[in-house]
Amino acid sequence: MTLELIVSKIWKIYNGRPILRDLSFVFDKKEIYVIMGPNGSGKTTFLKICALLETPDKGEVFYLNSDKKRIPEDINLFRKITYVFPEVGIFNASVFDNVAYGLKIRGLKKKEIVSRVEEVLDFVGLTHKKKQDALTLSSGEAKRMGIARAIVIEPEFIFLDEPTAFVDMENTEIVKKILLQIKERGKSTIIIATHDTHFASKVGDIILKLENGKLLTENFA
Amino acid sequence: MEFLIEAFKKALFLIINLDREFLEIISLSLKVSISALIIASIFGIPLGAFLGMKKFPGRNVVIVFLNTGMGLPPVVVGLFLYMLFSRSGPLGFLYLLYTPTAMIIAQFVLAFPIVTALSQASITKVDPIIKLTAKTLGATPFQVALTIIKEARYGILAGVIAGLGRVMAEVGAILIVGGNIAGYTRVMTTTIALETDKGNFELALALGIILLTISFLINTTLYFIQKKGVPANIT
Numbered sequence: 111m112t113l114e115l116i117v118s119k120i121w122k123i124y125n126g127r128p129i130l131r132d133l134s135f136v137f138d139k140k141e142i143y144v145i146m147g148p149n150g151s152g153k154t155t156f157l158k159i160c161a162l163l164e165t166p167d168k169g170e171v172f173y174l175n176s177d178k179k180r181i182p183e184d185i186n187l188f189r190k191i192t193y194v195f196p197e198v199g200i201f202n203a204s205v206f207d208n209v210a211y212g213l214k215i216r217g218l219k220k221k222e223i224v225s226r227v228e229e230v231l232d233f234v235g236l237t238h239k240k241k242q243d244a245l246t247l248s249s250g251e252a253k254r255m256g257i258a259r260a261i262v263i264e265p266e267f268i269f270l271d272e273p274t275a276f277v278d279m280e281n282t283e284i285v286k287k288i289l290l291q292i293k294e295r296g297k298s299t300i301i302i303a304t305h306d307t308h309f310a311s312k313v314g315d316i317i318l319k320l321e322n323g324k325l326l327t328e329n330f331a
Numbered sequence: 332m333e334f335l336i337e338a339f340k341k342a343l344f345l346i347i348n349l350d351r352e353f354l355e356i357i358s359l360s361l362k363v364s365i366s367a368l369i370i371a372s373i374f375g376i377p378l379g380a381f382l383g384m385k386k387f388p389g390r391n392v393v394i395v396f397l398n399t400g401m402g403l404p405p406v407v408v409g410l411f412l413y414m415l416f417s418r419s420g421p422l423g424f425l426y427l428l429y430t431p432t433a434m435i436i437a438q439f440v441l442a443f444p445i446v447t448a449l450s451q452a453s454i455t456k457v458d459p460i461i462k463l464t465a466k467t468l469g470a471t472p473f474q475v476a477l478t479i480i481k482e483a484r485y486g487i488l489a490g491v492i493a494g495l496g497r498v499m500a501e502v503g504a505i506l507i508v509g510g511n512i513a514g515y516t517r518v519m520t521t522t523i524a525l526e527t528d529k530g531n532f533e534l535a536l537a538l539g540i541i542l543l544t545i546s547f548l549i550n551t552t553l554y555f556i557q558k559k560g561v562p563a564n565i566t
């Protein structure tokens with residue numbers, strides 16, 4: 111099933127200042143969208159509204175199925191969407207158990223959990239860390255674990271807020287490769303907020319700029 | 332001095348010989364306190380979790396009451412329960428006075444605020460990012476709550492063990508509602524109080540040594556729980 115995200119005329123106002131103003135957009139491709147903009151321009155706010163973690167003050171955000179029918183906002187929809195925070199939330203457990211979390215709560219069989227988790231750990235290069243206490247990972251490793259934990263559930267929409275924050279060049283390179291490979295699988299729409307121009311130009315298929323509360327298409331030479 | 336050493340010798344003799352009465356007293360003590368603690372945990376952990384996760388009007392009042400409850404004087408708890416359970420009291424028809432059940436209830440009253448308040452405190456301390464992370468990975472509200480409780484598990488366990496420490500050591504409440512009946516409601520602390528009063532030091536000392544050992548074990552466990560969180564499975 112393919113999912114489409116419709117953002118329709120949304121407004122978000124904080125302390126009398128509109129952060130998002132009458133913003134509309136359709137995310138309908140299984141590609142990588144990158145949203146750029148300076149600090150405080152509203153990238154995180156926009157991403158959270160899209161991921162249904164926050165609500166707009168005006169306007170609507172909703173998802174359509176392949177028949178263009180609006181999907182009700184319930185756990186079935188939430189389970190198709192995931193969000194990776196800039197500071198990865200780490201459960202006090204091993205790397206393996208952190209990554210297995212989304213599969214366990216979906217009630218998957220142990221055998222399938224093990225094989226899927228091992229596959230993604232290999233994919234992000236953390237196989238040798240699987241038994242380690244996740245709280246002891248370095249920032250770059252934690253970021254990769256956060257991505258592994260998000261993709262193992264095979265979401266249709268993945269939101270990544272500042273995936274290269276706190277990450278060195280080598281790990282940024284790895285994150286980039288991982289994201290491009292997820293895209294190649296063609297199963298997910300990936301939406302990234304970042305102000306790392308270089309990274310954006312390397313991974314983004316569609317680059318958008320958040321400016322004065324509006325989303326503009328940007329051209330990179 | 333002579334007399335002290337003599338009493339110690341006899342006490343050790345009692346311990347080494349595993350005197351029957353002596354063992355019965357220890358076993359009842361453990362049964363009463365652990366039962367009280369299990370019941371306190373069954374009610375206290377979910378209530379602590381609720382208080383730790385939900386904001387509602389009057390929540391602060393509840394928390395202040397619980398914190399006050401953590402310091403309830405055991406004799407006062409004993410007094411209230413005595414009045415409730417005595418023949419002419421409102422619950423007199425249950426004939427609970429001077430039974431192990433009454434002692435369990437008394438220790439439950441003492442342990443419950445500790446378990447609840449410390450669970451609440453450790454759940455409140457869980458980083459909000461954990462909740463968001465669980466949610467964005469597809470957890471239902473109930474699964475999110477379980478995940479938060481799991482994150483707070485060492486703090487909760489520390490609360491349970493602190494509760495055990497308190498009830499194992501108290502004498503006021505169980506003495507009043509249990510009555511220290513030989514072979515039926517005598518536990519370590521009440522026996523120590525009574526035997527000391529009678530000048531019968533050896534049994535009192537022997538039990539004192541055991542009680543101190545248990546307390547030492549409880550505190551060692553507590554120390555390691557707080558220090559070293561061994562990662563376990565989530566959910």
Ligand SMILES: Nc1ncnc2c1ncn2[C@@H]1O[C@H](COP(=O)(O)OP(=O)(O)OP(=O)(O)O)[C@@H](O)[C@H]1O
Pocket residue numbers: 124125129147148149150151152153154155156305
């Ligand atoms: N809950 C809130 N209450 C008040 N103001 C808020 C709230 N959340 C965000 N803001 C404000 O909205 C503006 C946009 O914030 P947002 O976090 O979306 O920006 P951003 O583009 O993600 O910035 P950065 O690049 O620093 O991450 C900021 O001025 C911020 O202070």
Ligand SMILES: [Mg+2]
Pocket residue numbers: 153154155271
């Ligand atoms: Mg941001």
